[in-house]
Structures are given as C-alpha cells and as structure tokens.
Amino acid sequence: MVVLREGMCPGLDEDLVRDLRAADIKTVEDVVSSDIEELAQRCSVSYKALFAIRRVLLAQHTAFPVSGADLYEELLSSTAILSTGNPSLDKLLDSGLYTGEITELSGGPGSGKSQVCFGVAVHISYHLKQSVIFIDTTGGLTASRLLQMLQAETSNTEEQMEALQRIHIFRLFNIFSLLDCLYSLRSGGLQQVSVGGGSVKAVIVDSVSAVISPLLGGKQNEGMSLMIQVAGVLKTMAKDFNVAALVTNHVTRSGSGELQPGLGVSWSHIPRTRILLERVERATPVSHSSMRSATLIKSSRQPCHIKEEFDLQWGSRSKEASSGKRKLDETDSG
Template sequence: MAPLKSMEKEYPLIDSHFQSFCASHAIFSLEDFLLYDLHALIASADNHSSSITFKQGIDQLLSVIDTQLPPLMNGLQLLEDAECNKRLLPTGFKGIDALLGGGLRAGQLTELVGPSSSGKTQACLTSASTVAKNGGSVIYFDTGNSFSPQRIAHLVGQTSGYVIGNQAEPGPLQKVMERIICYSVFDIYQMFDVLQQLKINLKSKIVEPDRRVQLLIVDSISSLITPILGGSGPQGHALMISAGYLLKKLADEHNIAVLVTNHMVAGEGGTSKPALGESWKSVPHIRLLLSREYGSNVCNISTLKHPSVASDRAAKCVLCICDC
C-alpha cells in the first residue's frame, strides 16, 4: 500500500505534520495504519494539541482505504474479465512468449530475475519496442541509466525492415519512440510519486484512448528497494510491500502488464538467489529466471513461479546485441 509521504499532494490532510504524528507510532504507510490499533491512535490524537486536525487525517486515511477496496466479483465475472480485458502482450522473444503462453498478461506482475549481463534489460527494451510497435503505450522506469533509445531504434529497424538513418520512412520509428515514456527514477519515493500521478491520470481518463498504457516496466525494482531494507526498522519492508501492492493494483484495475527486473545475491553455500528476500517472493504473479550462456548471446529462461505453468519449465532465446 502507498506510503503516507506519496499521498500528500492528493490528500492535503495527510501533510507533513500529520505524517510526523503517524511516524511517532511507526506508521509510514497505509499498511502500517491498518495494522495499528485504531482506538489507541485516536486516543493519542486526543492528547495532542492538534487533535482535531490529526483525527481529520485519520478519517481521511479511513476514507482512502474504503475507496481502495475492490468490488466483489463472482467466478463468472472474473472469467469474463480475464477473457475480455487481460490480454497477452508479446515480448518479442519466442522463448519467453512460449513459456508465458503467448506473452506478458495484462493485470499481472511478471518478474525477470537474473545475474548481471543475463539479458534482463535487453528483454525490457525488446518488450517495450514490441508493445509500442503493436500500438500500445509503455511507461518505462529506468533506475540505472540503462534505457537506450538507440537500442530501441535498432530493434525497430531490424523488425521493420529498414535501416536506421533512412529518412525515406521515418514514420514507424517515430511512432514507436513516441509511445515509450521513460522516467529516470533513482529512489523509491520518486517511483511512488510517478505511480500516484499515473494512477490519477488513468482514473481521470487524461490518457487518450489511442495512447492507452499497456505495459509498465521497472528496470530494476531491486535497485530502488535494496537501499531502504537496511537496519532493523520496519519502514523499508513496509515500503517494499507498498511498492508491490501499488504496481499490482495498477495492473489489475487498468489492465496493464507490469514487468520488473530483480538482480541476484549470494545465498547459503555460495549459490545465488533472487534479491529482496522471502517477503517479496510472494508479490509477483510470475517469476522467470534468466541466465546467459558464457561467451554467447543465447539466453536460458526458466519458470520459478507461475499460476498456471509448472515450475522449472525452460526455453532459450537469442539476444539482439548492438553497439549503440
């Protein structure tokens, strides 16, 4: 759920003064608020000189939670929603699409896990260019200056059958590049700010129908979350869960496919394991493990988690590498 800091612009009662009051009770997000004893919090507000405004802030948080409760749907409605709205978006990699049954599914969060240079960013760039080439808009969160418009242009040039720099046909490349909106995001709070604004825009129908967001990419989610997980306090963990909750909520409510990347860290016995720990493990709907064969552009993909596919299914794909 959302951190209180990210809610201030949309809800003026959740100002810095109220946030400080909540922080004194180790409440930094809506999740923390839900877990706290409401009666004890109100009693604490009563003993404060700003009791009226603090209780108004508490009421504001309760109303926000009420609006975020999803409508109840029966099995038939869920099936109809899946068939009508939860489309599949091809990634541009036959191996990955085969494992996923056709591509990234709208309404779900898919995670690519792998060591450095395993092909995670290349998979993100290829997915972005493929979705944009097919007419969908893409939101791309670049956390490490790895987004390369030149590589996107190279991918589009390869698949469109014309050479980069050929001014005779600038149309396809221009349309693809215009459909990919890249944000340089270097901390979790920046990401929350952009996601909250995107949420507001989608709810208010500011986004034009022909530029509807179909894919949201975070490359990489672990770069944003790892720095806040240090120490023994609960804030980092709460922010991590809030990030996952917000991404999944956007995916489900607006039929967006979400793709995030995660790096590997050393585990017990010297083996590698996905970063962010066991708590994050339950967040993605789908987890794919990527590894690159030494000295080649061949990438191995296997399923670590999938709601409808057996684990350890594997496939191969070839990375498109360009000197850009």
C-alpha cells in the same frame, strides 16, 4: 433459477412475496431484471424498500446466466496476453505477459534483463500499437537504444517515430520518486498518457531492486514498509487498469550456492510469475555471447524449473541491425 420466498432477506415478508407473485415476479432473477420503480407501484411498496431488497438479493445470488458473447467481452476488457516478441519467453510465460499481474525477470549483471525489457517495450509499441510506461531506475535506457531496436523491426522512419512516441520513459533514481510516479499514474496519469496513441498496456520497472535493496540493510522496517507500498500500488494499478507489470530484480546466492531472486521472502509473494535469466557459457566462438537461458521459477500456469534458451538479438531483421544490437548487448550491464 432461485424462487422467491419469505425470509430470504430483510423486508421480504409473506405479504410482499404474495404481491410480487401476483405481479408475475416469482424468482430472484425476475426481481433483479425488472424496473423497480414500476414494480414498487404495482405492489404498493416503497421504492426504497424494494431497491434495498434487490441489492441484498444481488449480493446473495450473483451467478445469473450471461451470454458467451458478454463473457468474451468481459475477458477482452479484463485480461489480455501480450506477446513479449520472444518465442522462448512467451513459451515460459504461457503465451506472454498477462495484464492484471506482475511478472518478474531476475538475473545478475549482464544476464540481459534490461535488453529483454527494451525488446518487450519495442514489441508492444511497434507490433501491438499500444503504449508502454518504462520506468528506468538505473540510467540504462536511452532513446538511441530503442531507435536501434526499432530500426531492426522496420526501415520506415515514420513508423519508428510513432512507435517511439508510444514508449513513455520516466527516469527515477530513488524509491520516493518511484512511489510518487506510480501513485500519480494510478490516479489518472495512465489515461493522460494513453491520449494520442494506444492505451497503456504495460508498465515496466527496470530495476525495482535498484531503488529498494539499498533500504533493506539499515532501517529495516522503513525499507520493508516502502517495498510493500511499491508492491501494493503496482498490483492495484495492474488490476484496475488491466496492464501488465514487468519488473526486474537482482540475484543473490542461497546457502547452497544457487542463484535466487533478491529482495527476500516478503517480495517473493508479489510477482505472479518469476523468470531467472542467466548467460549461456559456451567454449565456442563469440557469436554465442548473446545467448541466454531463462528458467521459470514461479508460475501458477506452468510447471516450474522449465528452461528455454534464446538469443538476445531475437528481434533483428538485418545484418546491420544485428551487429548494432550486438554492440548494445556487450555494453549491457543488466
């Protein structure tokens, strides 16, 4: 508790401190929690002056006690951890995708980036009963693909349709359309999408590099500026609406020949967590063609360079669904 004393802020002079104490207002917490209008009358001071004093005191001393229940409510409303549905990825991500943050999957063609994104969208819409915004910049996503994956989760047609309705797909093939879409979602579109089926908990952009990297060659400055705009609107949307942003990126090779995410150093500061996906090459049968490795290359929660292997068909519930998804994987370019 902070005891009131003169000079703590403009307007809080010796006379006012004395009057406040006479009214049994002895601490900063007393001022903040009291009825200002009533207190102004009791101390014969203007409401406006007392209101200004309270505002300054609030700014200076914000650490007032709150109950554990209030803190838990705040945590629930501000941060959620969304399982990807893939135990290996969840392990790397320290339980899943965090709302308020950008998570990046990078990898070369056929590494499974898109397939993982489809799986995440299906898991959030079907298992978590929440809505997902899926921005497809490569033309790789089709409703039939999503339906096939949902059929692996449930044979109930009604449940499949309900889950499909919670996945809102935007097909955008240049950076200006992407920016228009993101700004529109941030300025109210997210709430509109939420009407009728779970609040939006994830925004997936597959792929962010497909629309940004073509601009980073020639008109370097313009491309860089547009990239930073995309990053900025994604970050503020994630924070303001408590959604998890998941983006995919291509890869390049470093001077030493190692794979690294594309889009350069400026972009590398944008995602809070980055995962590199690669095919697992095995000399054994084709049954392993869907095996992938995931390496954590940036994280504020886990040691980097830990690696997990997983099967791209992790969500399959039946042999038919599994074979259907295998066909998808074999044609998957990202």
